[in-house]
Amino acid sequence: MNGELTRRSWVMERARAPWRGFLLSLLATPAILLGVLFSSSLSLVGAGIGVLILPAVVAMVRGLTDVYRARITEWTGHRIERPYLPDRPAESTGKAPARQLARFQRITADPATWRDYAWLVAEPLVVPFTAGLPAMLIVYGFWGWNLTAWAGGVFGELGWVDYYTFIRVDEHYTDGPYRMVGTAVVGTMFIVAGLLLGPKMLDVYGRWGTRLLGPTEKSRLALRVRHLTESRSDAVDASAAELRRIERDLHDGAQARLVAMGMSLGAIEHLLDKDPEKARILLAETRASSAKALAELRDLVRGIHPPVLADRGIGDAVRAIALDHPLPVEVTVDLPARPEPPVESAVYFAVCEMLTNTAKHSGAERVWVELAYRNGAIRVSVTDDGRGGASLEGGTGLRGIERRIGTFDGVLALSSPPGGPTIATLEVPCALPAPPVL
Structure with a gap:
C-alpha cells in the first residue's frame, strides 16, 4: 500500500510541476507591465511627480511579488519571508506632504524595493528557462504529435514550417512514413523530458526566488526586532x-x-x-x-502550572488532559527529552486550548494528538473528524494560541475544509537537552 502511494505521489508530482511552471510563466506578463510602470515612475522623481506616484506603484509591485512568494513557497517548498522594512513613525503623523515624503524615503531606502525591481526585469528572462521550461517541452512534444497526425505537409506547403527539430516536414506524410515515426518519437521524448524535469526546474526556480525575493540581513534584522517587539507586547x-x-x-x-x-x-x-x-x-x-x-x-x-507537567513532562501532561476530555483522544508522543519549562508550559496550554475548542465547536467524535520533535522544533498536531470550517479569524482562542507561542517564535497553521477534518498544527523552535548517558 505504501509503495502504491509513493508511486502515485511520484507521478502526481511530475504531472503537476509543468502546469505550475506554466502558471508562473503567466505572471511574467504583469511583471513586465509593472516593470515598465516602475521605470516610468522613477523617471518622474526629478519632476516631483514620482514622489507621489512611486509609493503606489511599489505597493502594486509588492502585491505581485507577494503572489510570487506564496506560489513559490507552496509549489517549490522554498519558504520566502516578506522582506520589507516596517513603517516609520513619521508616516502616521504630521501633515500629508510630510507623510508622503517619509513614505517615499522609506520605500527608496528599503533594499527589498530594488530587489523587487530587479526581479521584475529579470523574471521574464529567467522563468522560460526554469519553471516554464518543462511546459514548453511538453507543448513542443505535442506539436510533434500534431505534425505526425495530420498537418506536417500542409504547414510545409504553406511555408510555415520546414523542420521539426532535425526532421524535415515539408511534404505530406503519405510520402514519408519514416518522418511520421520520427516526429512521433521525438515528440514523445520531449513530453517525457518535460515531465521528468518539472520538479527539478521548479526547485531551481524556487532557489532563484529565495535569493532575490527573500529578506536581506538588514531587513531580516529589522523584521526580527519588530517581531520581538510585538511578541513582547x-x-x-x-x-x-x-x-x-x-x-x-x-x-x-x-x-x-x-x-x-x-x-x-x-x-x-x-x-x-x-x-x-x-x-x-x-x-x-x-x-x-x-x-x-x-x-x-x-x-x-x-x-x-499543573503538577503533572512539572513532575512528568509534556507527554504525560497531555495524556492527563486526554483522560478528562469529553471526546476520545488518542495521544502519540515522540520526544527524546523534555524541553525547557517555559516552552513546555506554552505548548501544554496551547494543546489545552486546542482541545477545548475541539470539544466546544467541532462536533467531532474522535481526536488525535501527536507530539514530536522534528528539525529543531516541537511539532504538535491536533486532528479531529468534526464538521470543519474553522478559521484563525473565527474567534480569539486560536489567536491567543498564536500569541502564546509567538513569544517563542512559534507558528500555528490550520487546515479545516468544510466537512472536515480539522488539523491544527503548531511548531515551537527549541533545543532539547541531550539524553542522559546510561
Whole structure:
C-alpha cells in the first residue's frame, strides 16, 4: 500500500510541476507591465511627480511579488519571508506632504524595493528557462504529435514550417512514413523530458526566488526586532491578563471562603458556652468550607502550572488532559527529552486550548494528538473528524494560541475544509537537552 502511494505521489508530482511552471510563466506578463510602470515612475522623481506616484506603484509591485512568494513557497517548498522594512513613525503623523515624503524615503531606502525591481526585469528572462521550461517541452512534444497526425505537409506547403527539430516536414506524410515515426518519437521524448524535469526546474526556480525575493540581513534584522517587539507586547498583555484572572479567582473563590470561615469561627467562639450543639454544626460546615477552599487553591495552582507537567513532562501532561476530555483522544508522543519549562508550559496550554475548542465547536467524535520533535522544533498536531470550517479569524482562542507561542517564535497553521477534518498544527523552535548517558 505504501509503495502504491509513493508511486502515485511520484507521478502526481511530475504531472503537476509543468502546469505550475506554466502558471508562473503567466505572471511574467504583469511583471513586465509593472516593470515598465516602475521605470516610468522613477523617471518622474526629478519632476516631483514620482514622489507621489512611486509609493503606489511599489505597493502594486509588492502585491505581485507577494503572489510570487506564496506560489513559490507552496509549489517549490522554498519558504520566502516578506522582506520589507516596517513603517516609520513619521508616516502616521504630521501633515500629508510630510507623510508622503517619509513614505517615499522609506520605500527608496528599503533594499527589498530594488530587489523587487530587479526581479521584475529579470523574471521574464529567467522563468522560460526554469519553471516554464518543462511546459514548453511538453507543448513542443505535442506539436510533434500534431505534425505526425495530420498537418506536417500542409504547414510545409504553406511555408510555415520546414523542420521539426532535425526532421524535415515539408511534404505530406503519405510520402514519408519514416518522418511520421520520427516526429512521433521525438515528440514523445520531449513530453517525457518535460515531465521528468518539472520538479527539478521548479526547485531551481524556487532557489532563484529565495535569493532575490527573500529578506536581506538588514531587513531580516529589522523584521526580527519588530517581531520581538510585538511578541513582547503580547507576552506582557497575556501575563497581565493571567494575573487578573488569578486575582479574580482568589477574590471570588478561596478568599471569600476564608473570610466566611473566619466569621464562622467567630460565631463558634460565642456559641461554645451557650449552644455547644450549634457550635458543633458550624464547625462541621467550617471544615467543609476549608476543604472546598483547599480544592479551589489546588485548581488555581494547577491552572498556573499543573503538577503533572512539572513532575512528568509534556507527554504525560497531555495524556492527563486526554483522560478528562469529553471526546476520545488518542495521544502519540515522540520526544527524546523534555524541553525547557517555559516552552513546555506554552505548548501544554496551547494543546489545552486546542482541545477545548475541539470539544466546544467541532462536533467531532474522535481526536488525535501527536507530539514530536522534528528539525529543531516541537511539532504538535491536533486532528479531529468534526464538521470543519474553522478559521484563525473565527474567534480569539486560536489567536491567543498564536500569541502564546509567538513569544517563542512559534507558528500555528490550520487546515479545516468544510466537512472536515480539522488539523491544527503548531511548531515551537527549541533545543532539547541531550539524553542522559546510561
